[in-house]
Amino acid sequence: MVHFVGAGSGAADLITVRGHGLLKEADIIIYAGSLVNPELLEVKKTDCEVHNSATMTLEEVMEVMIRGEAEGKLIVRLHTGDPCLYGAIREQMDLLDEKNIAYEVCPGVSSFCGAASALNLEYTLPDVSQSVIITRMAGRTPVPEKEEIASFAAHQATMVIFLSTGMLKQLSEQLIAGGYDKDTPAAIVYKATWKDEKKFICTVDTLAQTAVENNITKTALIIVGDVIAHSNYRRSELYNPTFSTEFRPASV
Incomplete structure (x- = not known):
């Protein structure tokens, strides 16, 4: 299984709980170079194999994923922010589909x-x-x-x-x-x-x-x-005492 994981917006403690858990369990981590906080890698296993994708081509990234899958390893592809924004993940997914390799996405906090x-x-x-x-x-x-x-x-x-x-x-x-x-x-x-x-x-x-x-x-x-x-805006109706909601009747 390949897990595409959003690293969050920068601070190491802004990764999701699920993403943090996957990093701790990973046998192979491929992370997005200087865009990802290196502190996130401190939780990895001592025998975890780490690759910096900043120095790799798409084909080289895929070689690591395909080999790791053949060896039965848990692979984390660690992207900055949330992978859905400018993460170039679709091209990776399409190649994984061609190889019948399963994958899933763990969202992250976008920058x-x-x-x-x-x-x-x-x-x-x-x-x-x-x-x-x-x-x-x-x-x-x-x-x-x-x-x-x-x-x-x-x-x-x-x-x-x-x-x-x-x-x-x-x-x-x-x-x-x-x-x-x-x-x-x-x-x-x-x-x-x-x-x-x-x-x-x-x-x-x-x-x-x-x-x-x-x-x-x-x-x-x-x-x-x-x-x-942040000036000249109108107050939200949600908390307006004159506004009724499903949970609270108007009080004025």
Whole structure:
């Protein structure tokens, strides 16, 4: 059995209980290099075989999995955050399907959740934004034309942008071209929930300048939207005394 495990957003104690248990039981761990906190490996068995996938190709990763399965070993493929976001897991699953090797996914806390916690942020404030767009700039991996940043910016929803720290000038240009005002609040969160986490509040127009001034070149999430200012939002009806629910009648 191959277990795809989400390592969580950074801090070692933010992995799920199930994920932690699988790491302790694993005979083979293939982990995503510098993106995964190495403290997570401290719970492994003394005879556990460990591979850093940062130095491996897909084919090399599969060779380890196929061999491990043939030897009856428990294999953990440890991905950053939650594997479903930019984890490149589908291609691994398809190859495992071809070999009739069983697998399952153990979800994790995504870094976009970790970034919100770093900023004490609620992404979905009533009357401000009720949607979160998770996306990235086009780089070596292209983005479909219909999913360009500028087209998403027209919605004025909260945006969380992965894998784009090295293109912040272009990102700002696309956000503004799509409809965000240049003074729209923005944030850069570097290594959310790690011990060396850094966070900076700026505007859409000053994203690149803020990153340069603070020497942020990678491993950061960009958040854009008025929820960062957390002002002028409407109170939730769920806890409003004038609002009835299935569990509580209105009291005013």
